[in-house]
Amino acid sequence: MCLMLTPHEPASTHLHSIPCAVENKPCQLLVYINDLAVSDGDGDSALMIVAIPKLPNKDEANGFQFGLVDASTNKMKSQRNEVARECKELLPWEAVRSNGFSSRSKGLSRALIVHKVGNYNISVAPSLTELQDMVDWDKFTKPKDFDKRFSTLSDKKLFPFECAYVVAQAVVNVENDGFGIVFRDPEFRYFPTSHEHASSRLKSYDAKCYLYNQGEMQAGYFPFRVEKNSFKASENRGKVTIRGVKTKNGLMAQSFVLSNSEFLDENMKKLSRECINSQDGSKLRIVYPEINSISYCPINSNAVNQNIQVNVK
Secondary structure, three states: OOEEOOOOOOOOEEEEEEEEEEOOEEEEEEEEEEEEOOEOOOOOEOEEEEEEEOOOHHHOOOOOOEEEEEOOOHHHHHHHHHHHHHHHOOOOOEOOOOOOOOOOOOOOOOOOOOEEEOOEEEEEEOOHHHHHHOOOOOOOOOOOOHHHHHHHHHOOOOOOOOEEEEEEEEOOOEEEEEEEEEEEOOOOEEEOOOOOOOOOOEEEEEEEEEEEEOOOOOOOEEEEEOOOEEEEEEEOOEEEEEEOEEEOOEEEEEOEEEOOHHHHHHHHOOOOOEEEEOOOOOEEEOEOOOOOEEEEEEEEEEEEOOOEEEOOO
């Protein structure tokens, strides 16, 4: 999901991982979507940090690094709603009786640029040091226990790769909304599902992951460890229970494949073709490859704290 720095609980999260290119460099677009109220009972605005992979420091000087995408446009909403609807039909629903379910940082010359992207204010910190020292807290609401919450991001078990950090604050109540972040391709696909540290071993997850594939994929699993079931849901239409898939590394969350080429061709046309360069605010063009399938992994269960890292050839 994300690291919430304020006491808000976002509703079901949808994460779309989409291959793309910016300035002829292989990239990924991560679209992060949920429902989120701007203010809690104490009047604090909802503030989150999403960690994303970044290339090693030696590669940073080679041009574009991070871009921001407005996910609030009608086309972007239509695109993800269509994908969610089609993927939902992949699940093995069972019919049930109708009555069954009804301030600026000190000591630094300048702060990170704050971009207004759709319904969010967003800054991108290229490192933990810049996250600590260069966020413009005149534009974001810094929580009193920031240092305690911050410790999760330095956990090498959760983040075994170099990261940048997206600081995002909703400026209005959002529903089925979020933002997109473009980053250079780290040669694996990534879904930020982890929570901040807590005393309990198991966390409650409610996330739906969409992996956009350039090649044909088979239904199988995502490397997300589960205890027993990976997804349980009930609606007026019925109920569905999906057990974990047994692998040599334990039970993993099951995935399904959407491979309707006609649908995918039309759906991809609705994605934004433009991102905002986080470094200087300039606008850059996004190019997408042909997508042949989407691997859909719905997760609604308790599991150990973890992110999803998928190796795709």
